Amino acid sequence: MNEMKKVILTMAVVVFSTSCIAQSSSATSPDLNQDGVVGMNDLLILLTAFGDFDVDFDGVWDSVDLCVDTLACNYDNNPTSACEYLDALAVCGGNCASDINGDGECDEFYGSCEGEVSLFYNGYNYNLVSIDNRCWLAQNLRSSTFSNGDSIPFISESEDWVSLDSAGYTLPILNNSEWIESYGSLYNGFAVIDNRGLCPAGWSIPSINELSSLIALEGAAAIRASEFDSPAWNGTNSTGFSAVPAGWIDNSGVQYGLLGWSIIWASDVTEYDWPPTILLDNVWLDSSNYISYDAQSFSYGMSVRCIKDTE
Incomplete structure (x- = not known):
């Protein structure tokens, strides 16, 4: 499957490049997202016709992109791990669910009484x-x-x-x-x-x-x-x-x-x-x-x- 995608990608690049060269004489513009620039994002839009997407427009197909949520605290154009989010203590990828009194200590670990008895x-x-x-x-x-x-x-x-x-x-x-x-x-x-x-x-x-x-x-x-x-x-x-x-x-x-x-x-x-x-x-x-x-x-x-x- 990956080899097939590589072949499709190669063909798409060739077609896309040819389209860019001919854009001045073509009635159909290769600027598919109409941002005034013919670039990688336009190519990725073209590739959706072959069954893949790039919802975060980072230049990486979603099928191989580890994180596509731009709200994730570890979001990156070339992510090295799955999406992670800030926890209650503002730690990226942390596991604290709540800090109700805002004291910087996790209620799950210390309780609302902060460990005091x-x-x-x-x-x-x-x-x-x-x-x-x-x-x-x-x-x-x-x-x-x-x-x-x-x-x-x-x-x-x-x-x-x-x-x-x-x-x-x-x-x-x-x-x-x-x-x-x-x-x-x-x-x-x-x-x-x-x-x-x-x-x-x-x-x-x-x-x-x-x-x-x-x-x-x-x-x-x-x-x-x-x-x-x-x-x-x-x-x-x-x-x-x-x-x-x-x-x-x-x-x-x-x-x-x-x-x-x-x-x-x-x-x-x-x-x-x-x-x-x-x-x-x-x-x-x-x-x-x-x-x-x-x-x-x-x-x-x-x-x-x-x-x-x-x-």
Whole structure:
């Protein structure tokens, strides 16, 4: 077959050369691509009649051309290898599929948590978990200070919680510090939206979309702590997210749902025209896989999780 192509090519060159010599007296121009120049590209167009092509116009038949895609990072008029492309780290021919946070480290090799398994923040150590290419704290926030070091007022009495119109936090059982390691703290909405930030630098309180996407992809049971975790719940915890039933505090300062509900603040503010109300979004999980997306007043106290920023 190759010998036949050589014969055809030789004949084509002879015919093409003869055509070029006679072009001044011929009604048919050999400038087949009409670029004003009779050259190799015109010859290659002629050769397509014999069953081959040169789609990238590099002077090499596609049947023997190793790379015909001009978008390939190794494209060359005389390629020595098959087409290769830039990976997520801009390496030609590399094998990194994603680098979501743009840190120059491949998520496939290091994960969205960059190979880290824990994070020490404001006096507490937190486990980290990578879920669907995002890095999460695997425990509820326990911090008593904002990310800039300012203290968050601790509220120990129900009546003080009701009258609070600024950032504050408490524990799942008022004045019972034994619960904080397992269940974290409960923060009001004013603390969540405070621009001093509850989460570590480079981390944020998740949006309602990020929380709902997590649950939609994995399911409620997959993010709830299992019966084998400490504290135990009746999920499968197949993701390692370890949602725990820390309950909540309503706007009257009464605590509910301990050991039965996990309610996590989102960062989204919802505004209602009538009556004029501004609420903060959140997600509710119970032991029966019930899921609810809601919005409560800033006077509620709920758990906080942090998600690593992607940029």
